[in-house]
Amino acid sequence: MSRTLVFGDLHGGLKALIQLLEKINLSPNDVLIFLGDYVDGWSDSANTVSYLIELARQNSCVFVRGNHDDLVHKWLETGEMNQKWLEHGGQSSLDAYRNFTQEEKERHKQFFREMVNYYHDKKDRLFVHAGFTNLHGPELEYYETGFYWDRTLWEMALSIDKDLKPGDDFYPKRFQLFNEIYIGHTPVTRIGETTPVKKANIWNVDTGAAFKGPISALDIDTKELYQSDPVHTFYPDEQGRN
Template structure:
């Protein structure tokens, strides 16, 4: 049976990504949906992008745009330097691209430009890096940055009274739009969870690979879970973003 597998924030952890895909035992029939933030963190940011470009040639892949991907793309294309980006993983990406040739960088820029802000499947499941704010859905979002910066969707899901029925007038309108929503962006380790967390109909698959957590993947129908080893253990020689 064809599987649809959603994969959380990688943050330059190529060793974790390779280990995770080996544990999943992916086949050409699998659909892989990556939730963004491929870069900024461990030393393999540029190598992660190269790996994903090649993976996309062999497998059915959807690559969503994360906030770190947007910032790295801006730097690669225009030289734009964001001070906060440098403090939160950007320097590691700059270092990772140091030995890349101009043609290689152009290929990566093209990859960044082809990323999607969100994806909705036939089962009315939404996949987005962070969230959206418009009550009529992501198609009506006023600013693209919400797709990869918004945290209010996750905060709303986390704070929702679990006894409130979906039909209630006070049930968040955004959550009613989709069967399920899969996001990354906010590590579940912030609420002391080392696995993907479900709140209302939202699944957060970012399990803190950029810090002390693991890289996670989930089959969207069955909720079968796979995880890498803690990524910081795979990059024990680095400080990364811990």
């Protein structure tokens, strides 16, 4: 029997990811959906990408593009970088690639190119790193950067009146387009949580792996939760993201 598992942000925490997959007792039949931000944070950023490339040979995987993935991809392709990126995890990725061969970097660039901005499954569930703004759905989004940068979907979910129901006049139209929407990007630790949070029909699976939290995975049918130990405990000599 196969499961469909959705994973929150990884941020280079490969050791924690390996532990998490052991806890899940992964089967080759399981479908894995990753919500982005595989890099920028801990020292295993480049190794995490290598691991995911190999994992996709065993399991059916969907790799959604995160904002940090886009930044690292641009740097790999063109050398483009900026100080703010370097200060918020980028330096860890630059360091992680120092000993990679050009051939290995080419494989990684292909991995980044093949990521998707969002994934919509047959049960009307949407998987996207950050969100979307178009009231008619992500396929009509004006700027693709919104998929991996925009926070308004989650901000709206947090602020919605709990008594509002689908169909009510002020219930957000974006929410009604899908049965469920799974996102990362904004750590739930910002609201004092350490496990995935559901607001309306929005599931936020980013549990702060870049900082002091674990990596989380959720069985999207049963809602069974799996978590690693806090990622920083695997990298005691590092600071992670600032």
